[in-house]
Amino acid sequence: MIAMNPLIREKLLLLPELPGCYLMEDLSGNVISVGKAKRLKRRVHSYFTGMHHPKTAKLVSEISNFTFIVTSSNVDALILEMHLIKRYRPKFNRLLKDDISSHPD
Structure with missing residues (x-):
């Protein structure tokens, strides 16, 4: 795992292997990215491990916090993601857009 603030490290431990959405925030608390996952733990962890496309690396460098919402299904996660992005x-x-749509979860 790359160097990260302790808050993120602790929150990564709380992520379930369930479907849902995640919201990445910058230092000011602004939501800078929203995504969905079949397995939140796996997807959110992927941001903080390994090598990334330069655009993804830029996103990761700006993340200071994240929140997540568990949903009952992948379809519910997709619908929620659309609403969160719109909001x-x-x-x-x-x-x-292209990078997020190509992830395996």
């Missing part, structure tokens, strides 16, 4: 209009969802 927050996160800058990295526009920049990472």
